[in-house]
Amino acid sequence: MQVNNPLYKNIGIHVICSIFTVDKGVIKVLLIKRKNEPYKDKWSLIGGGLYNNETIEEAMNREIYEKTGLKDVKIYFSNIESTIDRSPLKRMVAINFIGVIDIKRSILKDTEKTSNCDWFELGMAKCLAYDHDKILNEARNNLKKLIISSNVLKELFPSGFTLPELQKTYETILEKKLDRRNFRKKIINLGLIKETNKTEVFEGKKPAKKYEFKNVIEEKDIF
Amino acid sequence: MQVNNPLYKNIGIHVICSIFTVDKGVIKVLLIKRKNEPYKDKWSLIGGGLYNNETIEEAMNREIYEKTGLKDVKIYFSNIESTIDRSPLKRMVAINFIGVIDIKRSILKDTEKTSNCDWFELGMAKCLAYDHDKILNEARNNLKKLIISSNVLKELFPSGFTLPELQKTYETILEKKLDRRNFRKKIINLGLIKETNKTEVFEGKKPAKKYEFKNVIEEKDIF
DNA sequence: CCAAAAGTGTTGAGGCTACACCCATGG
DNA sequence: CCATGGGTGTAGCCTCAACACTTTTGG
Numbered sequence: 001m002q003v004n005n006p007l008y009k010n011i012g013i014h015v016i017c018s019i020f021t022v023d024k025g026v027i028k029v030l031l032i033k034r035k036n037e038p039y040k041d042k043w044s045l046i047g048g049g050l051y052n053n054e055t056i057e058e059a060m061n062r063e064i065y066e067k068t069g070l071k072d073v074k075i076y077f078s079n080i081e082s083t084i085d086r087s088p089l090k091r092m093v094a095i096n097f098i099g100v101i102d103i104k105r106s107i108l109k110d111t112e113k114t115s116n117c118d119w120f121e122l123g124m125a126k127c128l129a130y131d132h133d134k135i136l137n138e139a140r141n142n143l144k145k146l147i148i149s150s151n152v153l154k155e156l157f158p159s160g161f162t163l164p165e166l167q168k169t170y171e172t173i174l175e176k177k178l179d180r181r182n183f184r185k186k187i188i189n190l191g192l193i194k195e196t197n198k199t200e201v202f203e204g205k206k207p208a209k210k211y212e213f214k215n216v217i218e219e220k221d222i223f
Numbered sequence: 224m225q226v227n228n229p230l231y232k233n234i235g236i237h238v239i240c241s242i243f244t245v246d247k248g249v250i251k252v253l254l255i256k257r258k259n260e261p262y263k264d265k266w267s268l269i270g271g272g273l274y275n276n277e278t279i280e281e282a283m284n285r286e287i288y289e290k291t292g293l294k295d296v297k298i299y300f301s302n303i304e305s306t307i308d309r310s311p312l313k314r315m316v317a318i319n320f321i322g323v324i325d326i327k328r329s330i331l332k333d334t335e336k337t338s339n340c341d342w343f344e345l346g347m348a349k350c351l352a353y354d355h356d357k358i359l360n361e362a363r364n365n366l367k368k369l370i371i372s373s374n375v376l377k378e379l380f381p382s383g384f385t386l387p388e389l390q391k392t393y394e395t396i397l398e399k400k401l402d403r404r405n406f407r408k409k410i411i412n413l414g415l416i417k418e419t420n421k422t423e424v425f426e427g428k429k430p431a432k433k434y435e436f437k438n439v440i441e442e443k444d445i446f
Numbered sequence: 447c448c449a450a451a452a453g454t455g456t457t458g459a460g461g462c463t464a465c466a467c468c469c470a471t472g473g
Numbered sequence: 474c475c476a477t478g479g480g481t482g483t484a485g486c487c488t489c490a491a492c493a494c495t496t497t498t499g500g
Contacts, residue, residue, distance in 0.1 A: 007274040008235050013316060051230040053313045056305040080300070080318065082279040091275045093236060095303065148445050164452070174446055181454070182490065188490085191341070205451040206497040222371050223395055223409070227455085387479070404481070405463065428478045429470040 014087070014094040015060045016047030016132070017075055018139035019068075021103040021119060021131070021171045022156060028126050029136060030107070032067050033116040038088045039129030045136060048113075049092070051190045060097055068117055069108035073099045076105070076152055087130045098139045098146060102154045147173055149191055151213035160196055162208035163187070192217055231268040237310070237317040238283045239270030239355070239360035240298055242291075244326040244342060245379060245392045252359060253330070255290050261311045262352030266343070268359060271313070271336075273390055281319055292331035296322045299363045299375055309354045313411055317354070321362045321369060324378045370396055374415055376437035379421050385431035386410070417442055 019030040020100040057075070064073050075097040075182050082093045090136055125136060146152045153169060161169075166196040167183045187193060194214055199207040235259075241251040254266040263346045269290050273282040278299070287296050298320040330340055348359060369375045376392060390406045410416060417437055422430040 005272075007276065008272050009275065011234070011236060011273060012231050012462085013234060013236070048314070049228075049231050050234060050305075052232065052234050053230065053307065055307065056303060056316065077303070080279060082273075084278065091323050092278065093273070104468085159295065162452085170446065176446070178446060178451085179491075181492085183446075185489085201498080202451080205499075206453080208452055223393065223399070223401060223406075385479085402464070403479085404465085407480085408462085422469075425478080427482080428472075428476085431479055 006126055006193060010090055011057075011092055012087075012092045013050035013059075014047055014092045015056055015063060015212055016045050016094050016131075016135055017049055017060055017064060017096070017099050018037045018055070018078065018136050019064070019099040019101060020074065020139075020143060021143050021165075022102055023103045023119070025168060026121055027140075028103070028121055029173050030068065030101075031120050031125060031128070034129055035113055035115045035221040041115075042127070042129040042192075044126070044129035045132045047094075056095060064099070064212070067108075067111055067114050067190050068102065071103060074152075074155060075099045076146055076150065078142045079135075081131055081135060083131065092133060096135050096139060097198065098143055098152065099155075100143075100152050102158055129160075136176070144174060148190065149192075149219075151215070151217055154213035157183040157212070160200075160210040162200055162202055162210055164208060165202065166193075166211070191220070196216040233313055235310075235313055235315045236273040236279075236282075237315045237353075238273055238279055238286060238320070239268050239317050239358055240283055240287060240296070240320045240322050241268055241301065241359050241366075242322040242324060243366060244324055244363075247305075247397050248395050249344055250363075250395050251326070251342040251344055253291065253324075254341060254343050254348060254351070255337040257352055258336055258338045260315045264338075265350075265352040266348070267352035269356045270317075271409060279318060280407070287322070290331075290337050291335055292334070293324065293328060296301070296324055297375075297378060299320045299365075299369055299373065300366045302358075304354055304358060306354065317358060319358050319362060319376065322368055322378075323366075323375050325381055330388065348404055365398060371413065372415075372440070372442075374438070374440055380435070383421065383423075383433040383435040385423055385425055385433055387431060388425065389416075389434070414443070416439035 021028050030046060030093065032046060034040055034042055034044055046064055048063040050056060054062065060075055078098045080095055080097040084091060086092065103119065109117055122140065125132060147170065156169065163184055165210050167178060167180065171178055192213060193211045196210045196212055198210040200210050201207045235262060237446045240362060244251050253269060257265050257267055258265055269287055269372055273279060277285065283298055287293050287305040301319040301321045304319055307314060309315065326342065327443040345363065370393065379392065385406055390401060394401055415436060416434045419433045419435055423433050
């Protein structure tokens with residue numbers, strides 16, 4: 001390639017993560033308040049520019065850490081936004097990811113680059129910086145697909161979960177009620193989770209068996 | 224973001240497409256021979272640098288056209304490669320796609336930037352420029368998933384197909400034999416294709432009914 | 447012993463696999 | 474009329490949706 005062709009210059013890469021949680025039957029997204037221009041004082045998804053000495057995954061981890069204090073957030077690809085004017089100061093292509101974490105993980109409220117950081121219900125997460133409304137919307141749709149084919153929800157339950165808990169989470173994300181008996185059979189059949197030998201008393205009634213997500217999910221062939 | 228931070232500078236984006244076809248029971252990929260450094264005279268996948276006045280999709284279409292003379296190749300996302308030293312002259316992040324076209328579409332053998340362009344069986348498509356071996360391998364795996372959930376194969380059959388033809392194509396891509404009766408039922412049930420009222424005599428025997436891919440595929444909910 | 451939530455089984459319908467025979471055409 | 478490949482039906486099994494009762498615990 002002609003390295004000096006001006007058409008190649010001044011393109012940057014944003015790595016952006018929609019970090020979700022599910023809290024008491026409500027799905028929420030983690031947003032930060034921007035301290036600097038552009039979009040100063042606007043809320044935005046977590047992310048930032050890719051440095052030239054790191055991979056996309058490293059950049060995403062660094063950005064998540066810088067902006068929230070969180071480490072080890074597992075990320076899943078969502079989509080790409082390359083509209084030319086999506087960022088005002090410089091052409092930026094956004095590579096977008098999805099993460100899910102337990103709301104109990106502590107999050108820094110203030111960092112060098114952000115003045116606040118908080119969970120928002122999706123209905124409240126509007127008018128974000130850049131094109132983050134659109135990116136968040138895509139991520140939310142892709143999350144629905146991810147939960148039936150991956151262990152993306154693993155981080156929500158650091159010490160395992162009972163099936164009724166998991167079912168509520170699925171119902172929240174999928175926005176529909178599910179039959180208890182059929183949910184059990186289907187989720188086990190999907191091969192995403194496994195039993196443990198622990199039980200937990202949830203709300204002081206009959207103890208429920210605890211499950212956990214498998215670490216590796218094998219794909220099923222349809223042909 | 225700090226536009227002048229040197230860590231953000233000099234990153235480029237490669238858009239790369241593994242263009243496949245299936246020809247007489249063999250899957251092939253379209254490669255070009257590079258005219259210029261780096262990797263002069265090496266074979267490579269179709270692609271090149273994103274310009275700062277075009278979206279990713281526009282860049283991909285432009286590159287495919289520049290390097291092969293092909294227009295309207297529909298592309299499907301495959302993966303991203305962001306290893307820091309994957310390109311020698313400049314840091315380049317590769318955004319990789321998959322395309323499928325009919326082998327009968329004519330392809331330019333020589334363009335400004337390439338000295339040759341040809342179809343290769345996958346076993347022969349080795350030692351490519353850059354990290355294209357790895358990218359091609361990913362694309363080939365992702366193609367297997369695409370054919371059961373999208374109309375990616377539509378372009379292989381510009382005037383429709385008979386079910387035996389389609390079955391051979393699936394068998395080639397999936398590398399397994401399929402039962403004729405069950406393939407029929409399953410592929411129709413997937414909702415990817417529809418009947419037409421045409422028939423075709425294929426190899427001079429009983430005429431077979433022709434089908435075509437739907438233009439829009441609706442997704443099925445599993446919960 | 448009662449309230450609350452967990453856990454489980456069955457039935458009928460539809461889908462899947464595995465398999466063998468008839469049909470339409472060209473030569 | 475025969476060779477070639479296209480098209481179809483079925484039996485047995487499995488899976489799925491829909492549905493109601495029993496179990497365990499805390500209070």
